[in-house]
Amino acid sequence: MSSEKLGFEESLNEKVINAGRCAGCAACVVVCPFLCLEYSGETPRLVKDCQSCGICPRVCPRYEWDLQKVEEQVFGRNRSQTEEFGVSRRVVLAKAVNNKILEACQDGGLVSALLTFALENKIVEAAVVSGIDQEKPFRAVPKLATTFEEVLKCSGTRYTYSANLLALKEAIKQKKTSLAFVGTPCHIQALRKIELIPLKKYVTPIKFVIGLMCTESFTYKGLIETEVKNKLKISPEQIKKMNIKGKIMIQTKSGEEKVLSLKEAKIHTRQGCHHCQDFSSELADISAGGLGLTGWTFTIIRTQKGEEMFQAAEKAGAIKTKPIDMDAKSWKLLHLLSRKKRGL
Ligand SMILES: Cc1cc2nc3c(=O)[nH]c(=O)nc-3n(C[C@H](O)[C@H](O)[C@H](O)COP(=O)(O)OP(=O)(O)OC[C@H]3O[C@@H](n4cnc5c(N)ncnc54)[C@H](O)[C@@H]3O)c2cc1C
Ligand code: SF4
Ligand code: SF4
Ligand code: SF4
The missing domain is CATH 3.30.70.20 (Alpha-Beta Plaits)
Structure with missing residues (x-):
């Protein structure tokens, strides 16, 4: 090279x-x-x-990026022309069974359910995730979760940026030998390049990788301080949940529901996100997204590792599933957003 x-x-x-x-x-x-x-x-x-x-x-995922080479490494083959959202084995809607997870999660809680299942069954010692900054409410920060409670605290989505690979470094420093990794497509791309070298110190402990679907992330100043605090007059401490489904929906701790225009908020998209071509974490073992659904996680199982993990959790009753309707909006949206991100 x-x-x-x-x-x-x-x-x-x-x-x-x-x-x-x-x-x-x-x-x-x-x-x-x-x-x-x-x-x-x-x-x-x-x-x-x-x-x-x-x-x-x-x-670096933005330097001499060679999708074909990375894909070959992860899947042993390249995607065909019809595989618009990348290589996959099974596409399904999934949700957690545990009520505490369902209460705290973003969509169906599939991500948190898989992490807690893996921790409780000692498949992994820790999960690399993203939590919330103690000082700046709703600012995403990298975290290492080792218990059910810690996974739960990190459930849900913050639409600001979290460099989760920094928590991977911390895990290695703490000599963790088995890890789950959760991240946005840019994290997964970087991780796969680390595997290509390979830098074994970082690669060997990772047992499975969950990638989140991602259109963009926003600056904290823009999304939280300008839009939520100044425009909506909601103090960041009061945000309970934020979800983007065509518009930005905010639930406050006192039970109010407020809406922001996604179109207007897009001026706060981070600059680097404008150069991103991967919507659905096309290189993850399992990809998870909301895609306009309520109460279910749209799930793409891509690798054998991902399939084994998912099946084990399903068999143990930690998650439940329902088939994808290929005429449904979410299926179409996945294709549309994948093409759009690639500039097609
Ligand atoms: C920045 C961002 C943008 C997204 N955009 C879209 C989109 O356009 N369309 C779509 O369908 N889905 C999008 N998602 C994914 C969606 O919000 C959910 O994460 C996904 O559906 C999984 O839901 P769940 O209930 O299974 O996850 P949960 O069980 O709630 O777990 C969510 C996991 O996400 C992690 N996380 C939270 N915030 C961040 C962050 N900022 N960076 C990295 N990890 C984080 C948490 O650590 C947690 O482990 C986005 C996610 C992020 C983080
Ligand atoms: S990784 Fe090597 S090239 Fe990059 S900053 Fe460090 S020393 Fe320099
Ligand atoms: S932070 Fe990531 S994208 Fe930016 S230069 Fe470093 S490796 Fe590349
Ligand atoms: S749009 Fe791309 S660069 Fe921006 S957070 Fe999402 S995956 Fe990362």
């Missing part, structure tokens, strides 16, 4: 960050063997002399 021995400045800084294409995934920060990079303001920054080892450009 041409980036073999390039340094950070001439690769990522010039071609990705200064070009406004950085997703903010933090993969470069995580893998630098010389700890040259720091992560602040959702951007990596050089804090000491780069040793030009060439590692960081090799994990």
